[in-house]
Amino acid sequence: MNPTAQYDLIVYGATGYTGRLVAEHLARQYGVGGEVNWAMAGRNAEKLAQVRDEIGAPKETPLVVADADDPAGLDPMVRSAKAVITTVGPYQLYGDRVIAACAEAGTDYLDLTGEVNWMARTIPAYHEVAQRTGARLVHSAGFDSIPFELGVYFCQETARQRLGAYVPRVKGRIRAIKGGLSGGTAASGAAVMAAVKADPSVVGVLMNPFCLTPGFTGPPQPPGNAQEFDADVGAEVGPFMMAAINTKNVHRSNFLMGHAWGREFQYDEMAIVTPGAPTDFSQVGEGGPKPGEGPTKEERETGFYEILFVGLAADGRQVRVSVRGDKDPGYGSTSKMLAEAGVCLVKEGAETPGGVWTPGAAMRDRLIQRLQRHAGITFTVEG
Numbered sequence: 001m002n003p004t005a006q007y008d009l010i011v012y013g014a015t016g017y018t019g020r021l022v023a024e025h026l027a028r029q030y031g032v033g034g035e036v037n038w039a040m041a042g043r044n045a046e047k048l049a050q051v052r053d054e055i056g057a058p059k060e061t062p063l064v065v066a067d068a069d070d071p072a073g074l075d076p077m078v079r080s081a082k083a084v085i086t087t088v089g090p091y092q093l094y095g096d097r098v099i100a101a102c103a104e105a106g107t108d109y110l111d112l113t114g115e116v117n118w119m120a121r122t123i124p125a126y127h128e129v130a131q132r133t134g135a136r137l138v139h140s141a142g143f144d145s146i147p148f149e150l151g152v153y154f155c156q157e158t159a160r161q162r163l164g165a166y167v168p169r170v171k172g173r174i175r176a177i178k179g180g181l182s183g184g185t186a187a188s189g190a191a192v193m194a195a196v197k198a199d200p201s202v203v204g205v206l207m208n209p210f211c212l213t214p215g216f217t218g219p220p221q222p223p224g225n226a227q228e229f230d231a232d233v234g235a236e237v238g239p240f241m242m243a244a245i246n247t248k249n250v251h252r253s254n255f256l257m258g259h260a261w262g263r264e265f266q267y268d269e270m271a272i273v274t275p276g277a278p279t280d281f282s283q284v285g286e287g288g289p290k291p292g293e294g295p296t297k298e299e300r301e302t303g304f305y306e307i308l309f310v311g312l313a314a315d316g317r318q319v320r321v322s323v324r325g326d327k328d329p330g331y332g333s334t335s336k337m338l339a340e341a342g343v344c345l346v347k348e349g350a351e352t353p354g355g356v357w358t359p360g361a362a363m364r365d366r367l368i369q370r371l372q373r374h375a376g377i378t379f380t381v382e383g
Contacts, residue, residue: 001082001108001134001346007039008346010064010077011339012098013087014040015047017294018112020055021335022085027057029339029374036343041077041084043067068097075101083108085342090191092118099126099137106133106354110342112334114144114245115188117195117202120211127356134354141341141359142334143325144242145249147307147377148172148269149360150368151323152250154379155309156261157365159319166261167311167319172269173233174240179303179328180295206244212252221247222268232310232318236273243269249358256361272308295328303328308382320383326376336375344370 011026013019023040030036039062042048048063066077068088078084078101088094091113102109103126113119119139130137140146152170159167196202205211209221224247227238247267254261295303304326311319325333341359345352348366359367371377 001136001349002079002106003082005082005107006037006080007062008036008082009038009085009339009342010041010081010083011038011085011087012041012066012077015042015044015051016087018331018335018338019087020051021300021331022087022339023051023057024055025336025339027055027061030343032058032061036347038062039064039081041066068094071097071101074098075105078102078105078107081107082346083110083342085110085338087112087338089113089115090188091115092121092191092195096122103129103133103135103137106135108136108138108342108345108349110138110141110338110345110359112142112144112338113139113188114242115192116211116245116248117192117205119248120205123212123214123356130354130356132354136345136349136352136354136362137356138341138345138359138362139356140245140249141338143305143329143337145246146337146341146359146367146371147305147323147325147329148242148246149249149253149358150371150379151307151309151321152267153253153360153364154323154368155311155319155321158321158381159311159313162319163311163313163317165313167313168262168264169266169312171230171232171310171312172243172246172267173230173237173308173310174269174271175306175308175322176274177271177305177329179305179330179332180299209247210251212248213255216255216263218251219264219266221266224268224270227273230270232312233272233308237270238273240269240271253358253361256355256358294331300328300332303332305329305333318383319381322380322382324378324380333376337371337377340370340375341367 011023014023041064045065066073092115156166210217230237250267306324309321327333344363344367352362
């Protein structure tokens with residue numbers, strides 16, 4: 001990270017739906033000028049001040065005006081922070097200048113992207129630059145894919161402790177989920193579809209479970225695309241809409257950790273089917289929320305999710321762990337995860353070298369502990 005920076009963290013996009021929730025969490029958890037020195041950033045000073053007041057942040061909260069389309073403002077912002085948290089998406093439309101500036105400046109970077117086609121492009125573009133400058137560039141630091149990526153890590157560590165070795169297969173099974181969709185997520189989904197329309201080869205990237213592990217292709221993976229009975233959970237399971245993102249991040253984590261779980265590792269995600277209930281927590285389509293819109297405060301506060309992970313050893317033994325979040329997954333919980341991942345990277349991540357990372361591979365147990373203390377997420381060994 002940038003050791004001479006004025007701020008520990010800058011939240012770029014703080015006037016957007018998710019960005020303001022990240023800023024609200026930082027204000028509530030850390031105040032201003034204390035353990036974490038942070039600032040709000042966006043294109044419009046008046047809107048920043050308005051959001052600052054609306055979320056109850058102190059008047060002395062620093063406000064930084066910057067626009068990703070204006071290098072004259074973007075570069076000074078990036079160089080003034082140890083880490084930039086950006087919620088300005090779709091990232092394939094608005095993210096390149098921010099991540100490039102961070103990579104060149106040696107400034108840490110965290111985002112919420114689930115845009116796999118864009119991530120597959122940023123890894124070869126910025127990994128070596130970030131290794132040289134020391135910047136840690138962290139994708140998918142929200143519901144995509146922290147609970148899943150760290151859930152598999154926690155399951156594997158439990159297997160190592162209880163069974164004496166990591167296991168070659170882990171199943172992720174969504175037990176329950178309640179949440180909503182924001183305009184930003186809808187826009188990201190539309191951007192991916194537009195990319196496919198413009199370049200049909202993008203489909204190959206989206207369908208490849210190892211598109212985020214350059215130079216490595218592992219074994220065939222369970223498809224997870226049809227309803228079936230899963231004897232390991234004793235229930236019917238069906239497709240889960242975020243699996244196409246999370247599974248790829250899990251394989252990248254294994255790749256970044258030197259294939260700690262083996263080069264033949266298999267992982268899939270499905271949702272336990274409840275009669276009459278959908279297996280997805282949201283729908284992307286016409287008539288959905290517009291950018292800046294999303295679930296109400298009540299909807300965020302009453303949302304939750306619970307994910308079961310089953311680790312399967314070659315000899316038939318199992319370990320079972322679960323991850324539970326106490327808020328709406330996409331926003332109430334995601335905003336806390338993203339904020340705490342940024343704090344963890346800056347305050348506890350000195351041993352992580354520069355490069356393009358997943359949150360779990362970069363921060364591992366340190367992030368689990370921080371999420372349990374400050375983000376309402378619990379990791380539980382069940383058997």
